[in-house]
Amino acid sequence: MTQHTVTLIPGDGIGVETSAAMQKVVAASGADILWEVAEAGASMIEECGTPLPESTIEAVKRNKVAIKGPITTPVGTGFRSVNVALRKTLDLYVCLRPVLSIPGAGGRYEDMDLVIVRENSEDLYAGIEFEEGSDAARRLIDFCDNEGAGSIRPDSGISIKPISVTASENIVRYAFEYALAQGRKKVTAAHKANIMKYSDGLFLRVAREVAKEYEGRVAFDERIIDAFCMNLVMDPSQFDVVVFPNLYGDIASDLAAGMAGGLGIAPGANIGKDYAVFEAVHGSAPDIAGQDKANPTAEILSAAMMLDHLGELEAAARIRAAVRKVYAEGEHLTGDIRRATGVDAPAASCTEFTDALVAALAEQRYKE
Numbered sequence: 001m002t003q004h005t006v007t008l009i010p011g012d013g014i015g016v017e018t019s020a021a022m023q024k025v026v027a028a029s030g031a032d033i034l035w036e037v038a039e040a041g042a043s044m045i046e047e048c049g050t051p052l053p054e055s056t057i058e059a060v061k062r063n064k065v066a067i068k069g070p071i072t073t074p075v076g077t078g079f080r081s082v083n084v085a086l087r088k089t090l091d092l093y094v095c096l097r098p099v100l101s102i103p104g105a106g107g108r109y110e111d112m113d114l115v116i117v118r119e120n121s122e123d124l125y126a127g128i129e130f131e132e133g134s135d136a137a138r139r140l141i142d143f144c145d146n147e148g149a150g151s152i153r154p155d156s157g158i159s160i161k162p163i164s165v166t167a168s169e170n171i172v173r174y175a176f177e178y179a180l181a182q183g184r185k186k187v188t189a190a191h192k193a194n195i196m197k198y199s200d201g202l203f204l205r206v207a208r209e210v211a212k213e214y215e216g217r218v219a220f221d222e223r224i225i226d227a228f229c230m231n232l233v234m235d236p237s238q239f240d241v242v243v244f245p246n247l248y249g250d251i252a253s254d255l256a257a258g259m260a261g262g263l264g265i266a267p268g269a270n271i272g273k274d275y276a277v278f279e280a281v282h283g284s285a286p287d288i289a290g291q292d293k294a295n296p297t298a299e300i301l302s303a304a305m306m307l308d309h310l311g312e313l314e315a316a317a318r319i320r321a322a323v324r325k326v327y328a329e330g331e332h333l334t335g336d337i338r339r340a341t342g343v344d345a346p347a348a349s350c351t352e353f354t355d356a357l358v359a360a361l362a363e364q365r366y367k368e
């Protein structure tokens with residue numbers, strides 16, 4: 001068995017608990033992982049002057065693969081999100097979020113199985129903004145007026161939405177390659193090209209061009225984003241892999257995660273050409289941190305994605321099977337799931353749930 005060295009950034013809040021649970025479960029899966037722990041978050045500011053120390057970035061670069069717990073972003077302190085900084089520094093241009101229902105987890109749909117591929121580097125999230133009333137905003141408004149591009153009210157704040165051929169091609173190609181590698185049948189591109197002809201229109205044009213290269217191997221389909229949302233809610237089974245520009249992908253991934261069972265079970269990854277950082281969709285949940293109440297499923301399923309990425313497919317499959325078993329049995333489920341299902345039974349602690357998973361993995365491996 002190959003040993004893999006992986007950088008573990010436990011994060012803060014419930015990240016400390018969910019990361020420890022994840023490590024136990026990965027060990028029980030049979031995968032041989034050497035964890036190199038690196039820190040990030042508010043606690044690092046005093047020590048290193050930054051929430052994302054250079055040594056942590058170096059650790060991810062060295063090992064190429066990392067898994068990260070959530071990190072609290074204090075409101076109104078000028079502390080920039082560690083997540084955004086990591087994405088930019090490591091050029092993690094793909095946000096990958098598989099949406100897979102777990103029967104027994106209380107989702108609206110018990111049979112969802114789709115994958116959201118979101119562009120992670122540009123669009124309205126590029127951070128190019130002009131404050132209402134500023135000189136720059138005034139000059140931009142004049143420019144648009146002079147160019148005949150359209151008039152903007154003088155009391156407007158403005159955010160720029162860049163969509164490039166380069167980033168669109170990278171993300172769409174990633175979606176098709178992922179579909180091929182995972183034996184998936186179709187890629188859908190979601191857009192609003194009917195209104196934003198030069199940004200979303202470009203995204204759609206590139207998607208159509210890339211799709212031609214995969215003709216006969218992976219089907220292609222396109223949806224206007226608002227219709228996509230309605231179609232998703234009415235019948236999620238019509239989607240397989242869906243690729244989005246940044247903003248729509250952000251919103252659609254939360255919508256889909258909510259339909260499948262919510263934050264407690266939603267895994268994710270940020271992936272680039274050289275590095276991959278796996279992490280649950282949820283945040284640091286300060287309201288339940290330190291109380292052994294967190295549901296570690298999302299981080300554990302993120303670890304299963306990481307094991308797939310490392311080629312440890314059997315260990316990943318064992319983890320997913322153990323998760324399905326513990327949910328199907330329904331005896332050791334955390335409070336968030338008890339509330340979602342409405343089952344009137346005592347909630348398991350994070351530790352009890354993790355122990356149940358470890359026991360299910362031991363039983364599986366004994367049978368093998």
Ligand code: NAI
Pocket residue numbers: 014069070071072073074083263264279280281282283284285286287288293294295296297298336
């Ligand atoms: P949140 O996801 O931390 O919590 C929202 C609600 O869901 C809370 O009631 C929480 O108790 C519950 N919840 C979340 N994860 C859960 C789990 N695994 N088990 C049981 N219950 C769970 O979102 P919120 O409150 O908006 O953010 C809190 C902090 O986390 C903020 O500082 C935010 O910036 C940060 N954050 C960090 C992320 C990351 O590092 N990837 C992602 C999202 C938020």
